[in-house]
Amino acid sequence: MTESLPRISKAVIPAAGLGTRFLPATKATPKEMLPVVDKPAIQYVVEEAVAAGLDDVLMITGRNKRPLEDHFDRNYELEEALSKKGDQNRLAKVQESSDLATMHYVRQGDPRGLGHAVLCAAPHVGREPFAVLLGDDLIDPRDPLLARMVEVQEQHGGSVIALMEVEPDQIHLYGCAAVDAIGESDVVRVTGLVEKPEQADAPSNFAVIGRYVLDPGIFDVLRRTEPGRGGEIQITDALQQLVTGSGEGGPVHGVVFKGRRYDTGDRGDYLRAIVRLACEREDLGPEFRAWLRRYVTEEMQAP
């Protein structure tokens, strides 16, 4: 009898960053709590993990991140006030985030990079493959990416990263992958990885976006990974070692994503995400779209 593999159930969300691009908003509020329409950005990410069947969520936090823990916890005072008023609608909204997943938290301590943040998850994750979701990347729920990555990991083993083609002049903002086709339309074999290369040195225009399904062998590799770009321990450098076979945890495959992604770590993209998602909302959309249409017309007529 063949033993079936344990299903991937754990998601790790690094959330220890300082959010300096959004100062002063992030002086006393974690950037993950900034609202995208009326929900904090981090809730979309946890919902995405849960939608892919990963309901054990470990957040890697740091100083000043208490609001994250509070958001995914009960708020009895608020719940009582809303139920006294009979406001079931808002009560459901308050309870939604605390009922979503089993949440765990660990603090990173020293901010030594994304690779180091992922390494903080080792005791919790143990020996199972697990997912990593970066909070700055918001994937539209209608374009499921993580579930496909889990499927590819179960099929090929090893580790799986998410890739997206970007304009060549944007590649310096991302990890970049050299790839080989394997005869599947949305899956490639990764043959090399480099963190934020100059355009001239980039092996391709395949950017790594913030979703990973990793073999636990990555932890041993991360323990040996020296600080790289920016003096930080980079997950991209550890993955490169899996690609070259110098660590257990490979091979590395890439799922090529063609859906809607918003980089909520960038102010312009953050605003675009809000406008797009607000337009599509049943409750807010009709009125907001009508206003937006008038606004754009006026803007175009302006001298």
Ligand code: G1P
């Ligand atoms: C991180 C990773 C990078 C990846 C990016 C995706 O960079 O280091 O490889 O392409 O996330 O958003 P960061 O944006 O945190 O600097």
